[in-house]
Amino acid sequence: xxxxxxxxxxxxxxxxxxxxxxxxxxxxxxxxxxxxxxxxxxxxxxxxxxxxxxxxxxxxxxxxxxxxxxxxxxxxxxxxxxxxxxxxxxxxxxxxxxxxxxxxxxxxxxxxxxxxxxxxxxxxxxxxxxxxxxxxxxxxxxxxxxxxxxxxxxxxxxxxxxxxxxxxxxxxxxxxxxxxxxxxxxxxxxxxxxxxxxxxxxxxxxxxxxxxxxxxxxxxxxxxxxxxxxxxxxxxxxxxxxxxxxxxxxxxxxxxxxxxxxxxxxxxxxxxxxxxxxxxxxxxxxxxxxxxxxxxxxxxxxxxxxxxxxxxxxxxx
Ligand SMILES: [Mn+2]
Numbered sequence: 001x002x003x004x005x006x007x008x009x010x011x012x013x014x015x016x017x018x019x020x021x022x023x024x025x026x027x028x029x030x031x032x033x034x035x036x037x038x039x040x041x042x043x044x045x046x047x048x049x050x051x052x053x054x055x056x057x058x059x060x061x062x063x064x065x066x067x068x069x070x071x072x073x074x075x076x077x078x079x080x081x082x083x084x085x086x087x088x089x090x091x092x093x094x095x096x097x098x099x100x101x102x103x104x105x106x107x108x109x110x111x112x113x114x115x116x117x118x119x120x121x122x123x124x125x126x127x128x129x130x131x132x133x134x135x136x137x138x139x140x141x142x143x144x145x146x147x148x149x150x151x152x153x154x155x156x157x158x159x160x161x162x163x164x165x166x167x168x169x170x171x172x173x174x175x176x177x178x179x180x181x182x183x184x185x186x187x188x189x190x191x192x193x194x195x196x197x198x199x200x201x202x203x204x205x206x207x208x209x210x211x212x213x214x215x216x217x218x219x220x221x222x223x224x225x226x227x228x229x230x231x232x233x234x235x236x237x238x239x240x241x242x243x244x245x246x247x248x249x250x251x252x253x254x255x256x257x258x259x260x261x262x263x264x265x266x267x268x269x270x271x272x273x274x275x276x277x278x279x280x281x282x283x284x285x286x287x288x289x290x291x292x293x294x295x296x297x298x299x300x301x302x303x304x305x306x307x308x309x310x311x312x313x314x315x316x317x
Contacts, residue, residue, distance in 0.1 A: 001030045001032055001033045001034065001056050001057070002033070002034050002036065002054075002055040002056050002057075003022070003025055003030065003033045003034070003035050003036070003055050003056065003057045003058075003059065004036055004037075004038065004052070004053065004054055004055030004057070004058045004059065005018050005021060005022065005035055005036070005037050005038070005059045005061065006037075006038045006040050006052060006058070006059065006060045006061070006063060007037060007038070007039060007040065007060075007061050007062055007063065007175070008039075008040055008061075008062040008063045008108075009039025009040055009041050009168055009171060010039070010041070010162055010163050010164075010165075010171065011062065011138075011162065011163070012133070012134060012137045012138065012155065012158065012159045012162055012163075013062055013107045013108055013109055013134045013137065013138035014039075014040075014061070014062045014063070014108070015162055015171055015174055015175050015178060016107070016108075016109035016130050016131065016133070016134040016178060017061040017062040017075065017107075017108040017109045017112055017134070018037055018061055018062075018175045019109075019127070019130065019175050019176075019178035019179045020109050020112050020113055020116075020124065020127055020130065020131065021059060021061050021073070021075065021112055022035045022175070022179055023124050023127065023179050024112065024116045024120070024122050024124070025057070025059075025073075027122050027124070028116070028120050028121075028122040030057070033057075036055065037168075037172045037175055038052055038168075039168035039171060039172070040060075040063045040064075047083075048066045048068060050068065053066075053068050053070035053071060057072045057073065058070050058071050058072055058073070059071075059072065059073035059074065059075075060073070060074045060075075060076070061073075061074075061075045061076070061108055061112065062075070062076060062077070062078075062108035062109075063076065063078075064076070064078070064080075064081055064082065064083055064087075065081055065082050065083070065087050065088075065090075065091050065099075065101075066087070067086065067087050067090040067091075071099075072096070072098060073098045073099065074091075074098070074099040074100065074101075075100050075101075075108055075111055075112050075115070076101050076108060076111075077101070077102055077103050077104075077105040077106075077107065077108045077111050078103065079103050081101055081103070097119070100115050106134075106135040106138060106139030106141065107131070107134035107135045107137075107138040107139060108134070108138070109130065109131050109134035109135075109138075110131050110134060110135050113127070113131045126180075127178075127179075129182065129183060130155075130178055130183065133153070133155035133183065136155070137155065137156075137159055140266060142236070142266070144267055145236050145239045145240035145243060145267060146240065148234070148236035148240070149207070149234055149236050149237055149240040150240075151200070151203070153183075154182075154183040154184040154186070154187040155183050157187045157192075157196055157200075158174065158183060158186060158187055158192070160196060160199050160200065160203065161174075161192055161195050161196050161199065162174060164199045164232075165195050165199070170191060170192070170195060173191065174186060174192070177189070203233075203234060206230055206233040206234065206237065207237050207240075207241070209225070209228055209230065210223055210233070210237050210238060210241060211241050213225065214238060214241065214242070216242045216244075216245050217316065218316040219244070219245055219246040219247060219270075219315075219316065220245065220246065220247045220248070220249060220312050220315045220316050221238045221241075221242050221245045221247070221248045221249070222248075222249050222250070222308065222312050223238075223248075223250050223251075224250070224251045224305065224308075225250060225251065225252040225253070226251065226253055226301060228252070229254070230252060235261075235263060235291075236266075238250075238263070238265075239265045239266070239267060243267070244269070245265055245268075246264060246265050246268045246270060246272065246315075247262070247263065247264050247265070247274070247276075247315045248261070248262070248263045248264075248265075249261070249262050249308050249311050249312050249315065250308075251301070251304045251305055251308050253298070253299075253301055253304070254298070255298060256298060257295045257296065257297070257298055258295070258296040258297065258298060258299065258300045258301055258303075258304045259293060259294070259295050259296075259304075260280075260283070260285070260293065260294040260295075260296070260304050260307055260308050260311070261292075261293050262276045262279065262280055262287075262291070262292045262293065262294075262311055262315075263276070263290070263291045263292075264276060264290045264291065266290075272289075272290065274314070274315055275289045276288070276289060276290060276291060276292035277289055277292045279292065279311060279314065279315075280292035280293060280294050283307050283311075294307065
């Protein structure tokens, strides 16, 4: 019995979902199952290669739906879970009871845990900590900036490794460990500590650069990362360095774009007055009410700085 599990790659919740799902299937259906994992990434063409569904059971967790007839299990909680209206209609016609969707869950792992208990009577008390952290990380439910930036919790250390390491090998090793071991044991594995050390040094270096370049005025932090090669820094760093700030505007050039990021402090002590998606849309960007971005062509640094200045002025009012 081969069970193929397609999961959201380089994502803590994706790995936790694959781990919990595997325990669930082994515990409730197929004790002798052999699990194989395939990491999925969001891409421009958005299609599933039919060769992916090669198991006796084929599952997708924490990732988009597929109408492939060989798909036997599906769990997701993303707002945009269907590639198109046909897939959504296909899902609604399902009568297996094994394809489940609920965007109200903060994490897919917590959705799987709840569905497994309520619909199939399966519990895994030893995985409660894993499920708890999937909700914190996927739902950005950190109690404070310190938890989000200092990476003190084993789950946060694992997140840095899962998100920033190239290739899926270590992620799938972590998925195996997550099924039977505590997170604080997993982070002590030599394979993990070896990868973690240089990534953590870079994380500290990013904090140093932002501290050096950022300034705060009337609740708005601004910094310009020209010449820094810093795509993908931890977005909570500005609120860690400037706890009383409300908004952050930054300019970060890279080889393929010039990006203006606009964010808000999740722990702000005042009510947020601005919709950041609406502001970014005026400049051709977009996002959510609390975080948005604008991407310009590579080299459009002067234009990006001018836009950033206008947004900073608007947010300071
Ligand atoms: Mn998720």
